[in-house]
Amino acid sequence: MSATFVPRAPGAADGIRASAPPDLAIAEPLPDIIPPRKARGRARRLVARHPGAVIGGVLLAVVLAMALLAPWIGTVDPTALSPTQRTRAPSALHWFGTDLLGRDIYSRVVYGARVSLVIGFSVAALASAAGLAIGLVSGMMRRADGIIMRIVDGVMSIPPILLAVALMALTRGSIGNVIVAITVAEIPRVTRLVRGVVLSLREQPYVDAAIVSGTRPSTVIWRHILPNSLAPMTVQATYICASAMIAEAILSFIGAGVPPSTPSWGNIMAEGRALWQVKFTIILFPAIFLSLTVLAVNLVGDGIRDALDARMAKDV
Amino acid sequence: MSPSPRPPAPALLQVSDLTKHFRVGGSVLRKARTLRAVDGISFAVAPGETLSLVGESGCGKSTVARSLVRLVSPTSGQVTLAGQRIDDLPAGTLRPLRRRIQMVFQDPFSSLNPRMRVRDILAEPIRNFGLAKNRADLDGRLAALMERVGLPREALSRFPHEFSGGQRQRIGIARALAAEPDLIICDEAVSALDVSVKAQIVNLLQNLQKELDLALLFISHDLAVVEHMTHRVAVMYLGKIVEIGPRRDIFAHPQHPYTRALLSAVPVPDPGARRSRIVLRGDVPSPIDPPRGCRFHTRCPHVVARCKIEEPRLDPIGRDHLTACHLA
Amino acid sequence: MLLLSVENLQIHFRTPDGVNRAVDGLSFTVAAGETLAVVGESGCGKSITAMAVLGLLHRPPAATAGAIRFEGRDLLRLSEPEMREIRGNKVGMIFQEPMTSLNPVLTIGRQIGETLRLHQGLSRDGAKERAVELLRLVGIAEPGRRVREYPHQLSGGMRQRAMIAMALACSPKLLIADEPTTALDVTIQAQILDLMRDLKQRTGAAVLLITHDLGIVAEVADRVIVLYGGRKVEEAAVADLFRTPRHPYTRGLLGAMPRLGAAERADEPGRLAEIPGMVPSLKQRLEGCIFAGRCREATDLCRRFAPALEPKAPRHLAACHYAPKDALAA
Numbered sequence: 001m002s003a004t005f006v007p008r009a010p011g012a013a014d015g016i017r018a019s020a021p022p023d024l025a026i027a028e029p030l031p032d033i034i035p036p037r038k039a040r041g042r043a044r045r046l047v048a049r050h051p052g053a054v055i056g057g058v059l060l061a062v063v064l065a066m067a068l069l070a071p072w073i074g075t076v077d078p079t080a081l082s083p084t085q086r087t088r089a090p091s092a093l094h095w096f097g098t099d100l101l102g103r104d105i106y107s108r109v110v111y112g113a114r115v116s117l118v119i120g121f122s123v124a125a126l127a128s129a130a131g132l133a134i135g136l137v138s139g140m141m142r143r144a145d146g147i148i149m150r151i152v153d154g155v156m157s158i159p160p161i162l163l164a165v166a167l168m169a170l171t172r173g174s175i176g177n178v179i180v181a182i183t184v185a186e187i188p189r190v191t192r193l194v195r196g197v198v199l200s201l202r203e204q205p206y207v208d209a210a211i212v213s214g215t216r217p218s219t220v221i222w223r224h225i226l227p228n229s230l231a232p233m234t235v236q237a238t239y240i241c242a243s244a245m246i247a248e249a250i251l252s253f254i255g256a257g258v259p260p261s262t263p264s265w266g267n268i269m270a271e272g273r274a275l276w277q278v279k280f281t282i283i284l285f286p287a288i289f290l291s292l293t294v295l296a297v298n299l300v301g302d303g304i305r306d307a308l309d310a311r312m313a314k315d316v
Numbered sequence: 317m318s319p320s321p322r323p324p325a326p327a328l329l330q331v332s333d334l335t336k337h338f339r340v341g342g343s344v345l346r347k348a349r350t351l352r353a354v355d356g357i358s359f360a361v362a363p364g365e366t367l368s369l370v371g372e373s374g375c376g377k378s379t380v381a382r383s384l385v386r387l388v389s390p391t392s393g394q395v396t397l398a399g400q401r402i403d404d405l406p407a408g409t410l411r412p413l414r415r416r417i418q419m420v421f422q423d424p425f426s427s428l429n430p431r432m433r434v435r436d437i438l439a440e441p442i443r444n445f446g447l448a449k450n451r452a453d454l455d456g457r458l459a460a461l462m463e464r465v466g467l468p469r470e471a472l473s474r475f476p477h478e479f480s481g482g483q484r485q486r487i488g489i490a491r492a493l494a495a496e497p498d499l500i501i502c503d504e505a506v507s508a509l510d511v512s513v514k515a516q517i518v519n520l521l522q523n524l525q526k527e528l529d530l531a532l533l534f535i536s537h538d539l540a541v542v543e544h545m546t547h548r549v550a551v552m553y554l555g556k557i558v559e560i561g562p563r564r565d566i567f568a569h570p571q572h573p574y575t576r577a578l579l580s581a582v583p584v585p586d587p588g589a590r591r592s593r594i595v596l597r598g599d600v601p602s603p604i605d606p607p608r609g610c611r612f613h614t615r616c617p618h619v620v621a622r623c624k625i626e627e628p629r630l631d632p633i634g635r636d637h638l639t640a641c642h643l644a
Numbered sequence: 645m646l647l648l649s650v651e652n653l654q655i656h657f658r659t660p661d662g663v664n665r666a667v668d669g670l671s672f673t674v675a676a677g678e679t680l681a682v683v684g685e686s687g688c689g690k691s692i693t694a695m696a697v698l699g700l701l702h703r704p705p706a707a708t709a710g711a712i713r714f715e716g717r718d719l720l721r722l723s724e725p726e727m728r729e730i731r732g733n734k735v736g737m738i739f740q741e742p743m744t745s746l747n748p749v750l751t752i753g754r755q756i757g758e759t760l761r762l763h764q765g766l767s768r769d770g771a772k773e774r775a776v777e778l779l780r781l782v783g784i785a786e787p788g789r790r791v792r793e794y795p796h797q798l799s800g801g802m803r804q805r806a807m808i809a810m811a812l813a814c815s816p817k818l819l820i821a822d823e824p825t826t827a828l829d830v831t832i833q834a835q836i837l838d839l840m841r842d843l844k845q846r847t848g849a850a851v852l853l854i855t856h857d858l859g860i861v862a863e864v865a866d867r868v869i870v871l872y873g874g875r876k877v878e879e880a881a882v883a884d885l886f887r888t889p890r891h892p893y894t895r896g897l898l899g900a901m902p903r904l905g906a907a908e909r910a911d912e913p914g915r916l917a918e919i920p921g922m923v924p925s926l927k928q929r930l931e932g933c934i935f936a937g938r939c940r941e942a943t944d945l946c947r948r949f950a951p952a953l954e955p956k957a958p959r960h961l962a963a964c965h966y967a968p969k970d971a972l973a974a
Contacts, residue, residue, distance in 0.1 A: 024965060025952040026946070030669045033709045034656045052515045205427035209488070212385045213495060214444035217407075223440075227431045372829035481686075482684050510685035511856065512919035515900035519915055537830065540859075544902035545913045566909035581834035583859030587882045595838055596831045599799040602727050635879070 024303055053303020059296035063289070067113040075107035078263045087279050096285045099271055108263040109285050115264035116245045118292060119179055123244035124185045124237045131190025132233060134228075138191065140221060144266025149195070152188040158183035161250055168256040178257050182247045185242050193236050197229045204228075231308045238301030242294045265290045318636035327396075327500055328531050329384070329417070331545060334358070334393035334403075336379050340604065351604050353379040355555035356393070358630075365449070366525065366532040368542040369551035370578070374600055377535045380552075384533070385411060385419050406407040415446045417447045418492035422504035424484035434487055435472040438462075441495040461490040465520060482513035489520065499531040507538060518545055543567045544576050548636070551575045554603055554611040557630060561637030571639040575610050610642070619644055646713075647703040647818055647850050648674040652785045653710040655692050655701065655874075662927035666692050668874045674818065675707060679844060681882070683897075684856060687923055689874040694822045696720070696825070697852070698737055714818070715887035733763040736811030736849070738804075740823040745807060745884035746795040750781070752806050754792030761811045774823075778809040781846075785841055801832035809838065822854040837863055858901055862886055870894050873934040874926055876953060880960040890962035892939045893919070933964070941966055 017222035020026060025306030047054050058094045066073065074095075082102030096105035138148040155163070160182075200226070201207060210220050252266025253273075260267055265286040272282030336354040354376040361367045383390045386402075403412055418441075421427035422491045428437060438458055441447075446466040448454035460596040462469050465486040475482055485505065492500050502521065506514045522545055525532055536542050542549060543563065550560040551572065570576045577594040596615045601607055607614050613623040622642050630640040646836045650841060655667040661857040667689040674680045680692045697712055699719055702723060712719040714730065714770040722730070731737070739745045747755055755874060756778055772791065779787035791813050795803055798955035804824065824840070825833040841864055844851060853865060861868055861882065868885045870878040899917030918971065921938040922937055933951050936942040942966055953963045957970040 020949050021945075024949060027669075027950040027952040027955045027963065029950070031709075032656065032665075033654055034658055034663045034707045036663070086870065133801060137869075195323045205421045205423055206429040208382075208387050209419070209421060209427050209491065210429070210440065211387060212414060212417075213441035213491065215440060216411075216444075223432075224429050228429070308401050354719060372831060436880065482922060511858075511897055512685060512900050513922065515902075515916040515918040516920075518902070519918055522913065523914065538902075539830070540902040540904050540906075543904055544916065547736060547913070564911065565906045568905070579904065581830045582855065583833075583837065583863045584904060585858040585862045585886060585898065585901060586683050586903075587862045587886050589862075593838075595834050597835075599801055600829070623699070 011240075021286070027123060050303050050306065052299045053306070056296045056299025056303060059292055063113055063293050064117065064298065066110055067117050070110045070114060073110065075110050078103060078107040078111040080104070087275065087282070089279075090281060097279070097281045100275065101280050103263075105268065105282060105285055108268050109265070110291055112263045112265045112268060112286060113289065113293070114204055115175065115258060115262060116248060116290065119175065119182070119248045120241040120245040120297065122179045123182045123186060123247075124212055124241035126179065127186040127240050127244075128233055128237045130183070130187050132194050132229070134187070135191045135194025136198055136226065136229075139195045140217075140225075141201065145195070148191070148301065151220050152191050154310050155185075155188045156192075160189075161247055164251060165254070165256050168251060173257060175258050175262070176232040178248055178251060182244045183249070185247070186244065190233075190236060190240065194229060194233065198225055198231050201225050201228050205231045235301055235305040235308065238297055238304065242301070245290065245294055245297070326362070327400055329361040329533075330364045330394075330396040331380075331384070332358045332394040332396075334380065334395065336376075336383050337386060337391045348606050352555050352606060353603060354383065354390075355606075357550075357552070357555070357557045359550050359557065359560060361531050361533055363498065363531055364525065364529040365547045366534055366545060368534040368536060368546040368549045369552060370536060370542055370549060372537060372571065372578075372600060374554075374603060375552040376555040376603070377552050378503055379421065381501045381533065381535050384501060385414070385417055394546050412445065415495045416498045417501065418495050418497040418499070419501045419503060420485070420488050420492050420505040422508055424481045424488060424508060425476075427488055427506060428484055430476055433473055433475055437476075437487065438472070438490055438494050441491060442478065445495055447494075447496065447594075456534045457494070461494055464493060464524065481509055481514075482516060484600075485509060485513075487525070489517075493524065493528070497530070499533060501533045501535065503535045504537070505534075506538060506541060514541070519576045521545070540577060544636060551578065554600065554606050556611060556640065558612065559637075559639040559643070560630070561634065565634060567636045571633055571644045572612075572635070572641050573616050573618055573643075575639075577615075577617075610640075645676045646673050647676045647715065648852070649710045649711075649712065649713040650693070650697070653693065653696065654708060655689070655696055656707050658705050658707075659927070665926045666874050667696075668926075670874070670876055671710075672869050673877065674850050674852055676817065677844075677848050677850050678866045679853055679864055681853045681855060681861040681868045682871060683855055683861055683868060684871035685856060685897075687873075687926075688871040690823055690871050691755060694820050694870075695856050698735065698820060699724070701845060712841050721783065729763075732759050732816075733814045734818065736808050736814070736816035736819045738811050738819065738821040738824045746810075748795055751792050751794055752798070756791075756806075756810050756813050757775045757867065759810060763814045774813070775809075778813055779806065782806070782809045782843070783810070783835075784809070785821065799920055800828055801835060804828060804832075804836055805839065808836075808843070812843065812849070816849055818852065820851045820854070823856070824853070825860065826855070826857070833860075840864060858886075858897060870897070873923060873930075875934055875963070876933065876961075877964070878960075878962045879953070880957075885959065886958050888957070888960075888968075890956045890960060890963050890967040891935075892941055892966075893935050894962075896938075910967055927962070935964075960961065 080103060085098050085102040086100055088094055088098040094104050096109060115242040134148060138145045138200055161184040167184060168177060171177045207220060207224050210224050248257055248264065249266035252264050253270045254305065255270065257266055258264045268286040269283050276283050333356050335356050336349040338353055340351050341349055345531060359367065369380060371377050371614065379388065382388045384395060390403050393403065394401060397413065397416060402410060415573055432528055435554045437457060438461055438522050439454060442454060442457055448457055458472055459469050462472060467483060506517050509517060518541060521532065524530060534542065534546060546563050548562050549566040550557045551574065553574050559575045568573060577596045580594045600616055602616055609625050610623040610628050613619045614624065628640045628642045631636045632638050633644055645673050650670060650672050653667055653670045657666055670693060684690045696708060697719065708720050713882050753772055753775045756775040760766045760771040760774055776787045776791050784802060784805050784959040786791050798806060825836050828836060833859055837860065855861060865882050869876050870891065872893050885894065889898055896919040900919055902916055919938055924937055932947040932949060936946040951963045951965045953961045956962045956967050
């Protein structure tokens with residue numbers, strides 16, 4: 001409560017009283033003890049209530065815009081070599097300096113955002129879709145459940161990043177293969193989540209009600225279970241997106257990710273590794289961008305989760 | 317097996333020796349045990365009548381409801397609906413018959429899909445059972461349903477969370493009516509509601525029963541509500557019916573000691589009334605290992621040696637009035 | 645002697661769609677040794693009031709005004725450490741769901757003992773001995789064994805008995821019971837109600853009983869206040885309230901409640917008197933009487949002027965312009 005708020009009796013209480021019969025016992029109107037919320041725009045209310053989500057959203061929007069507008073925001077060809085300009089410190093010409101081969105780090109970081117985002121979003125979409133399908137089957141069919149869950153347990157016993165490295169070792173480095181490798185490593189987690197959600201939704205009385213109403217099992221899944229499992233799924237998808245971006249950076253950093261010719265944050269850091277004691281800026285900038293982007297995606301995920309929780313709370 | 321009591325009219329629903337056992341806790345180290353949720357019960361419901369199933373938590377009354385609509389499959393026994401056996405039908409053959417038995421659930425909040433509009437919730441059974449001839453017919457039916465349960469027609473386009481508990485329960489009742497059933501099972505349908513709203517819903521159910529000649533299987537632990545609206549009552553204890561009979565016989569002249577104790581335990585809103593209360597000692601035994609002999613003997617104030625050895629049969633003691641007690 | 649005196653209590657909450665005036669101007673008193681029942685339907689503010697008395701409201705989002713005086717001290721103005729001195733010591737509490745109010749990883753004896761050691765400085769052995777004694781007091785068989793068991797090993801009724809034992813551990817002067825039997829079966833409820841009556845006589849503790857069940861009120865309370873929409877609409881001794889309810893809402897509640905014995909009164913199932921409509925939203929300011937929207941007897945006067953609580957008979961208050969008034973009321 002703000003200190004300046006003065007409790008106020010609402011309405012013209014005395015005026016009302018004047019028109020009442022004289023012997024009527026009228027209750028004294030009580031003051032409000034919480035000041036009315038200041039009339040604020042929607043935007044300011046959102047910032048006040050969910051600062052994290054707003055910061056995350058803005059950050060993510062900036063990175064997205066950067067990736068989309070890469071050619072038009074002061075970048076040069078990120079692969080152009082310039083042997084005379086190697087390992088320069090940040091300057092007006094090269095905002096983030098140059099790397100071992102004289103390539104402009106700013107341009108490489110900006111183009112690298114494309115790789116990270118594409119991989120992050122693709123893995124989130126693919127892993128969610130696959131996990132959702134497998135999780136639904138597992139949650140709804142008791143017989144398939146035992147087999148699926150044993151496979152999932154098996155896959156989950158391998159650390160995801162090792163699994164991705166192993167899968168990458170079987171193929172050539174390309175963005176597509178990185179996406180597949182990380183997706184495979186993420187699917188078990190999503191499957192487990194979806195299965196848990198489905199098992200609890202199955203017990204909901206509205207699912208019983210649908211069955212009693214003569215709804216076919218396939219329609220029960222499609223109409224009652226799937227839509228209600230999307231909310232927790234969306235939140236999970238943002239976390240997968242963030243972890244996929246980190247996984248990509250790790251794979252690229254150890255040389256098992258996207259080909260070195262493609263600028264990605266992991267690649268840039270890998271190349272700067274040897275020089276980090278002398279020229280730490282080469283590693284610094286991609287690292288900052290990676291951290292901020294991952295943070296942004298996680299903040300957005302938390303925001304979605306809070307919004308859904310609030311809706312659930314209101315619903316109950 | 318006990319003889320099933322005859323209702324006044326030819327039965328709409330006839331349940332014979334219905335049994336539902338669940339396996340619990342089986343693992344590598346431990347043998348699975350059997351939970352006898354419902355252990356051989358028989359009753360019948362006549363068209364247009366209300367039969368109430370009463371008892372405390374764990375007595376199996378909800379399992380009976382769920383077995384009748386096949387949310388769980390009965391372990392054994394027969395369920396006959398208008399002369400046709402429905403307990404052994406495969407899911408596909410059963411679906412059209414589901415229309416005739418509908419259910420209203422306890423929790424008005426979780427029994428409506430939060431992501432569906434009222435219109436779609438009510439249209440679901442109508443579409444499933446192919447009751448509407450065309451779009452206009454469907455709209456007409458939806459409007460009529462809303463009016464029946466006392467909700468404004470505009471509410472069709474709203475979501476469940478926009479309604480209060482009582483209104484949601486009206487939607488749940490409308491959904492059950494949408495299928496044009498002969499029998500509605502109300503599983504604790506008014507237990508979660510506030511007193512003033514409870515009265516509204518109880519009255520609504522009674523009106524609907526009269527207007528539509530519905531049979532009701534009213535499952536409840538609230539004896540005052542049951543006495544108020546039922547025609548006949550079956551009292552359950554640990555998976556068995558211990559007493560069944562017309563409303564007046566059960567409430568005015570209960571014969572089974574459990575029924576008597578149950579009735580005397582209900583608080584009465586009359587501060588002056590000094591009643592002799594039968595306070596049962598101890599708790600209900602577990603249905604995993606129910607007592608031998610009469611299941612009530614561990615808490616019965618009148619227990620004799622025979623009760624601990626021999627299980628009493630549900631025997632007639634009056635017109636349509638049966639009880640399972642050696643001492644009755 | 646007044647033990648608890650709630651004066652003009654207001655509890656408002658800020659919610660995304662406006663301020664919820666959950667409790668608005670509530671006053672009542674509890675004398676030493678008496679049982680006061682607070683009845684009302686969900687959303688009437690009865691549980692929030694109990695939370696406020698126990699100092700368990702989170703402020704914010706809640707804001708409070710008025711006073712809750714317990715033995716002369718205003719509980720609303722105490723710090724959390726001061727409140728902890730009172731809670732569990734001078735004020736005991738029993739909640740609806742014993743399973744969630746008991747700590748699942750501590751034995752029953754340990755949980756009762758903890759309170760005793762904290763507030764009364766008993767030794768470990770002393771606390772254990774007293775815990776066994778308390779369990780015996782609340783009618784738990786084999787207390788020596790039960791004291792070593794965990795909450796999940798007890799049945800629902802026994803857990804509620806253990807909760808009561810815990811609430812009584814420090815011989816509180818006031819016991820707050822929020823829907824103490826709502827989660828229990830009717831035969832177990834009868835046992836717990838008997839126990840509560842018996843204990844009240846033996847310990848002399850005053851009880852603030854929060855419930856929606858008028859049957860329970862009739863059986864255990866001395867006085868009753870009826871809440872509607874965060875306000876008190878009627879207050880009377882239990883016999884007076886049931887014999888001559890003065891507020892239309894109280895009459896509505898009594899009429900809407902089915903009572904055992906209907907089968908002897910009529911052959912065919914009858915109809916219940918219903919209160920039409922539903923509780924108004926407390927997020928808007930209402931002019932006039934808060935019950936006017938559902939009251940069959942409401943007039944223009946009711947819709948314009950909120951009735952004040954006034955004595956309608958000796959020690960019988962009601963907030964209704966049209967409530968019958970006895971000549972001796974003043």
